[in-house]
Amino acid sequence: MYAFTHDTAPGRVVLGAGTAADLPREVERLGGTRVLVIATPGRADQADAATACLGAARVGLLAKAKMHVPIETAIEGRKEARRLNADCLVTVGGGSAIGLGKGVTIDLGVPLLCMVTTYSGSEMTDACGMLDGGRKVMHQSPHMRPKTVIYDPELTLGLPPSISGPSGMNAMAHCVSAICSVNPTPMKSLIALEGIRAMADALPRIAKDPSDINARGDALYGAWNCGIAAGLGARGIHHKLAHVLGGSFDLDHAETHTIMLPYSTAYNATAVPDAMTTIAKALGRSDNDAPGALFDLARSIGAFAALKDIGMPESGLDQAAAEMMENQYANAAPYDQPRIRALLENAFTGLRP
Numbered sequence: 266m267y268a269f270t271h272d273t274a275p276g277r278v279v280l281g282a283g284t285a286a287d288l289p290r291e292v293e294r295l296g297g298t299r300v301l302v303i304a305t306p307g308r309a310d311q312a313d314a315a316t317a318c319l320g321a322a323r324v325g326l327l328a329k330a331k332m333h334v335p336i337e338t339a340i341e342g343r344k345e346a347r348r349l350n351a352d353c354l355v356t357v358g359g360g361s362a363i364g365l366g367k368g369v370t371i372d373l374g375v376p377l378l379c380m381v382t383t384y385s386g387s388e389m390t391d392a393c394g395m396l397d398g399g400r401k402v403m404h405q406s407p408h409m410r411p412k413t414v415i416y417d418p419e420l421t422l423g424l425p426p427s428i429s430g431p432s433g434m435n436a437m438a439h440c441v442s443a444i445c446s447v448n449p450t451p452m453k454s455l456i457a458l459e460g461i462r463a464m465a466d467a468l469p470r471i472a473k474d475p476s477d478i479n480a481r482g483d484a485l486y487g488a489w490n491c492g493i494a495a496g497l498g499a500r501g502i503h504h505k506l507a508h509v510l511g512g513s514f515d516l517d518h519a520e521t522h523t524i525m526l527p528y529s530t531a532y533n534a535t536a537v538p539d540a541m542t543t544i545a546k547a548l549g550r551s552d553n554d555a556p557g558a559l560f561d562l563a564r565s566i567g568a569f570a571a572l573k574d575i576g577m578p579e580s581g582l583d584q585a586a587a588e589m590m591e592n593q594y595a596n597a598a599p600y601d602q603p604r605i606r607a608l609l610e611n612a613f614t615g616l617r618p
């Protein structure tokens with residue numbers, strides 16, 4: 266007999282090549298008349314071009330989003346949105362732009378529309394980590410769940426393979442965590458498996474040919490599934506690792522996820538053996554070596570394999586293991602500091618799990 270709590274809010278998703286042109290209609294649908302556009306500095310030109318169709322309804326462009334959403338940036342964004350009397354926020358970019366949009370609207374409650382240009386899946390969740398006093402602090406609010414998401418693969422053609430791959434692996438991590446979670450639900454597991462399958466299929470094709478619009482569209486479809494899985498709630502030890510390493514050591518979010526995913530999966534292997542078989546199958550394997558399959562996928566798309574390659578200091582491993590024991594995210598296998606320290610050591614050198 267089934268027994269679970271399934272908590273999700275519907276969101277409007279518009280997916281397809283050329284759908285960026287639907288922006289004015291979608292903003293109008295949300296009642297937006299004064300739009301503040303949000304992007305990272307690197308995406309300012311793209312954000313400007315993609316939202317020019319809003320005409321006079323676009324009242325500002327805030328190209329100050331940063332990874333991990335420093336709280337000061339969110340406060341500045343709130344001030345700017347108030348100053349402009351914005352009644353709709355449109356992000357153009359990946360998880361960093363979306364995170365700033367969430368950091369603004371958690372306070373203002375104005376609708377958030379996301380034009381997605383990476384595969385992080387952040388656009389489907391009502392949560393956001395923000396960097397506050399050197400630590401990444403999680404926030405959750407129904408206001409932060411985007412009301413509309415536009416997935417136009419044409420907006421992602423410029424995303425280099427070095428960012429595309431880790432971004433997709435970051436999304437996939439939500440699915441792996443969902444399947445390994447302490448509270449899987451049938452729908453969560455189904456969506457998570459579809460997210461893994463779609464992403465594992467698309468990422469090697471993008472690595473081979475970044476201009477493959479079909480692969481880009483398939484990756485956005487995967488990101489949508491992965492994002493729903495994330496929004497259904499399943500952080501586990503994997504996300505705790507990513508938040509400690511990203512928050513305290515300023516490591517790139519997506520690359521950290523990519524490196525840590527095989528190890529965090531291996532950590533849970535004996536606690537959730539069925540999950541290993543299911544995940545390996547979604548990755549096209551006939552064995553139960555889900556950690557090995559994730560490791561191989563990351564290698565096949567040319568991602569970094571070791572924490573030492575993305576700026577983690579070896580001297581920080583003890584601190585990271587200690588921080589892992591604070592404010593634990595529910596996980597199938599219990600938190601054990603020596604075991605986590607060993608996991609971090611292996612990830613530091615990139616040893617196959």
Ligand code: NAD
Binds near residue numbers: 306308358420
């Ligand atoms: P990102 O948004 O930081 O983008 C990475 C880089 O790629 C940036 O420099 C950006 O300017 C550039 N870029 C983005 N789109 C591009 C394009 N189409 N062409 C060329 N360059 C492009 O990276 P991300 O991995 O999408 O997001 C990471 C952030 O998202 C982190 O802060 C993380 O915490 C957050 N996140 C949140 C959730 C959630 O559910 N709340 C989920 C996943 C990630």
